[in-house]
Amino acid sequence: MLDFEKFVKYSKPGPRYTSYPTALEFSDAYKYEDYIKKLEDQDPSRPLSLYFHLPFCRNACYFCGCNVVFTSKEDKMVRYIKYLKRELEILAKHVDCSREVIQMHFGGGTPTFFSAQQLQEIIDAIRSKFQNFAQDAEISCEIDPRHIDEDQMRVLSSSGFNRVSFGIQDFNEKVQVAVHRVQPYEITKNAMDLARKYNMISVNTDLIYGLPYQTLETFKETLSLALTLQPDRFAVFNYAHVPWLKKTMRKIDETTLPLPEEKLHIMQYTIDFLTSHGYKMVGMDHFAKPEDELFKAIDKGELHRNFQGYTTKGGADLIGVGLTSIGEGVDSYNQNFKTMQEYEASIDNKKLPFERGVVLSKDDQIRQYVIMELMSNFKLDIKRFEKLFSIKFHEYFADAVEELKVFVDEDLLSINDEFIVCSETGTLLIRNIAMPFDAYMKRHALNKKTFSKTV
Ligand SMILES: C[S@@+](CC[C@H](N)C(=O)[O-])C[C@H]1O[C@@H](n2cnc3c(N)ncnc32)[C@H](O)[C@@H]1O
Ligand code: SF4
16 A cells, blocks of 8 residues: 555656656757758668657647647648648658658647548658558557547558557546536547447557546546446556646646645556556556557567657657657657747748757766666666666766665665666656656756646
8 A cells, every 4th residue: 555645745846758858958959950960860770650740629628738739720731731741751851761660650639630531641641751661560540539430540440550549538527527628438439439340459548637626536437437448558647737838727727636645546546446457557657458569578678668658669760740749869859840830931941840859968868778768667677778888877876876765765666786676656656766867857956847746
């Protein structure tokens, strides 16, 4: 049983580490020409992972932390497709498109806000450039169950999409009203049935805990209902409340948000409930069936974390296409423009819509490895690390190990010469455990309004 008081005291702002360094370190010191050179110098034997950002939604869910463009205007969407195609044309001049694609993801916003025909048009444009998809490529799409019909699902399925994730968030009506996302159970069920009818290999759902009016009791009901849908994977996200960054979050009355202690009860219950119903926890916020390939990857120490969550497909260069998309190379991150105006202007100038990024120093790469291992596998194989970087771990990270002593003393973590291993309860504080390895943390610690809270 968790010692909740102990946990609550660790509730503090911290990154979610979908990247290291985090996006806060991306800057315009990384220039367009440098980015193009990096793209052109990529090792052609490395496979590709493609991300397409399809940012549109009609109405705002108040909790939404994604990069969304709210619109009901058809011409805006038609125009976006035109620009995406032009971005692909420019990209093809700098990237060897014959490289093998092992992963492709459509994220949003709501990709299925585009009609079946429009989705087909986007996919055809991609396939005309990137023709070497691996047989077992993981091709996935985020879907809002309120915006999916059979024609769209048919297009996705016939185009090779094999994974879909559906946003549920919460089934409780009061919670749904408070976050401006009313979505009856039947709608979600019908959408998931459709995905199965079209043979999607992995049909997944997203839930969020920490939303207004949620209590342990309401979330128990949400989980029971979600379980009846038998998703292959559950993502159960901790609500990242950052109203200083996202205007729509200001519509949420903060006094209705569950307190850290309640959230921990919810998370603990979620773990107990899902593990007693045939799921196992993966990484920080995912659950999957034991036969899921993610677990084989964990056993081999090959689970990876990227912007879309956890994956078995590591070792690829990530190329992000579309507004705000992030790309990742061996030693760099890059991000596209965030405003449509700048995004379009760049493409009009026949340039990729690159805005900023970061090139990783050796120290960044070392810390990135440690942080990503902890976030994905909840452990670090110190001997493997030392072999990889020719560094003595305990010397290099003497400060971090010292900082981690509080977690060791509380049995949340064990550290010896060979391994760092989180205890089962320590996994709930993995962001806190990763933070001492973050060289930029001290700078940001001064500014509380940077990250969401870890608990
Ligand atoms: C782009 S959305 C998914 C697709 C679709 N737009 C939908 O909402 O169904 C990706 C997921 O991010 C999660 N999410 C969005 N905002 C969040 C926040 N502030 N904190 C935690 N998770 C969040 C939600 O679970 C959501 O389903
Ligand atoms: S949660 Fe999904 S549907 Fe809601 S605003 Fe965000 S991207 Fe759009």
